Amino acid sequence: MIKRIQFTKMHGAGNDYIYVDTTRYPVTNPEKKAIEWSAYHTGIGSDGLVLIGTSDKADFSMRIFNADGSEAMMCGNASRCIGKYLFEYGLTGRTVITLDTLSGIKILKLNVENETVTAVTVDMGEPSETGIIDFSDTYSYVSTKVSMGNPHLVTFVEDINGINLQKIGPELENNPLFPDRTNVEFAQVLDDHKIRMRVWERGSGITQACGTGACATAVAAVIRGKAGRKSAIIMDGGTLTIEWDEKTNHVFMTGPATKVFDGTIETEE
Numbered sequence: 001m002i003k004r005i006q007f008t009k010m011h012g013a014g015n016d017y018i019y020v021d022t023t024r025y026p027v028t029n030p031e032k033k034a035i036e037w038s039a040y041h042t043g044i045g046s047d048g049l050v051l052i053g054t055s056d057k058a059d060f061s062m063r064i065f066n067a068d069g070s071e072a073m074m075c076g077n078a079s080r081c082i083g084k085y086l087f088e089y090g091l092t093g094r095t096v097i098t099l100d101t102l103s104g105i106k107i108l109k110l111n112v113e114n115e116t117v118t119a120v121t122v123d124m125g126e127p128s129e130t131g132i133i134d135f136s137d138t139y140s141y142v143s144t145k146v147s148m149g150n151p152h153l154v155t156f157v158e159d160i161n162g163i164n165l166q167k168i169g170p171e172l173e174n175n176p177l178f179p180d181r182t183n184v185e186f187a188q189v190l191d192d193h194k195i196r197m198r199v200w201e202r203g204s205g206i207t208q209a210c211g212t213g214a215c216a217t218a219v220a221a222v223i224r225g226k227a228g229r230k231s232a233i234i235m236d237g238g239t240l241t242i243e244w245d246e247k248t249n250h251v252f253m254t255g256p257a258t259k260v261f262d263g264t265i266e267t268e269e
């Protein structure tokens with residue numbers, strides 16, 4: 001049977017996903033749909049698929065699938081886009097929204113001007129599983145691992161333009177040290193509050209931006225004594241402001257969310 005599913009294509013700093021309100025359009029087998037729909041030539045084209053749903057613990061829920069169909073615990077850029085989606089499509093009138101994710105409940109604070117969500121701040125919770133990994137025998141790096149619900153490996157370098165991310169990204173993503181694979185960030189500190197970062201995402205490859213990756217980079221910079229607690233993380237597709245609050249130990253991410261277009265896709269059930 002062929003079903004028609006309405007979706008919205010959105011991006012956060014260039015990290016683009018297909019958003020479906022599953023209360024209206026349930027999606028069966030999302031792992032397979034994420035692969036099919038994310039394909040640029042034969043599908044809609046995206047970094048993955050995001051499902052918005054109900055929750056008995058929070059106002060709404062989010063599930064995120066990478067372009068290879070794997071499910072992730074958390075997505076920073078998608079959480080901001082969901083805030084915009086919920087408010088602008090009238091699913092809520094609240095400007096503070098709780099979102100149930102596989103890595104816990106996140107709180108979204110919407111900045112609204114003339115009924116339009118111009119920016120969203122997300123309380124991303126506490127970083128965990130931090131540690132230093134010495135890769136100096138294979139690469140000349142000493143990297144920092146940080147979990148923001150999902151795993152990240154951050155490497156600070158002198159010149160980010162010298163990094164062949166297409167080659168080293170998948171090598172590190174699939175390094176045996178990370179049985180669940182990892183997201184890979186390379187970062188160059190520009191000053192105490194400004195960091196240039198590029199990302200290879202687990203399950204999606206090079207993306208224009210990664211919200212949890214930006215948080216992990218800001219946290220790693222503090223741990224390694226390279227920057228202050230509040231930094232602008234400048235990625236290929238845009239900039240996020242990340243603050244690691246000393247009192248609460250929570251990381252706060254602020255940035256844009258953009259709607260690209262609405263569409264309908266026909267799919268076989």
Ligand SMILES: N[C@@H](CCC[C@H](N)C(=O)O)C(=O)O
Binds near residue numbers: 015066071074077211
């Ligand atoms: N782009 C996201 C993270 C998406 C999931 C990631 N690729 C993973 O598998 O952990 C973000 O903005 O945080």
